[in-house]
């Protein structure tokens with residue numbers, strides 16, 4: 001079995017024009033007010049220790065929502081050529097354009113652009129598939145790392161709201177995709193996402209459950225070729241913009257418990273993997289305790305798993321994503337929010 005960690009750090013674009021810089025600073029001023037000081041102080045204390053110099057750049061990205069880049073993942077099941085043409089004429093370009101990504105399937109199309117700003121989301125209409133899914137471009141990397149193939153049996157253990165499940169189905173036609181989500185409300189959201197993007201004949205090979213992922217390994221041992229654990233974590237970006245100080249304080253107090261849950265989810269995922277299968281673990285936090293420490297703990301507990309070298313993928317995507325210096329390729333860190341545009 002392989003264990004695949006994947007974390008990527010991405011940086012903000014540089015701006016040169018003075019006017020643009022002034023406008024940005026003014027808009028930034030407004031956005032800065034929404035930053036939760038308590039959380040930022042906590043990050044400053046912890047991440048400066050964990051990441052050293054890298055925290056300075058990561059902090060700049062994290063606190064600058066205007067530099068975040070959103071991807072537009074086109075839905076191959078309701079493909080709209082006119083939308084693709086419109087995106088191109090609006091300055092969008094395909095993510096990973098011209099990059100020698102190993103096994104990058106042409107069926108997965110995600111557009112991004114340099115200019116900040118969000119593309120409007122599409123509303124859900126019963127019986128009509130959506131044409132695109134908005135997501136942080138970096139969140140596609142765990143999906144690439146999974147290397148889903150036609151005919152695979154795949155478990156997406158923590159699946160809501162469903163972005164990675166939708167992306168997986170753009171890449172491959174699995175024999176069976178099992179999408180699981182423990183939280184009841186989010187489980188409904190996951191089902192709605194699948195209804196909105198995936199046609200009924202493809203849904204025939206998809207099942208959804210609302211189980212505690214920690215139990216799946218025991219319930220379905222050695223069932224899956226591939227398992228994705230996109231784990232519950234301290235989601236740095238959303239935590240930083242917490243509007244409720246009490247909730248922020250609670251999150252910080254409970255933060256130390258997350259690695260335990262993550263290790264339990266991964267242990268269950270390993271049990272659910274068939275021998276020779278592969279597992280991708282992804283988070284959207286910079287926390288060392290939730291990333292490399294979790295992987296190190298797992299590697300020391302299970303001698304049947306091996307880390308996989310992801311440097312080929314990392315170097316193929318290095319035009320659009322930057323990686324923290326000194327990070328081992330089996331455990332590179334993902335800040336699930338922005339794309340470095342060059």
Ligand SMILES: C[S@@+](CC[C@H](N)C(=O)[O-])C[C@H]1O[C@@H](n2cnc3c(N)ncnc32)[C@H](O)[C@@H]1O
Nearest residue numbers: 158159160161162163164182183212213230232
């Ligand atoms: C980072 S989010 C997943 C995002 C999703 N993969 C996507 O791409 O749209 C993590 C999810 O794990 C769920 N979760 C938390 N504890 C869980 C558990 N014990 N078992 C399964 N899912 C869990 C959370 O409710 C949350 O929806």
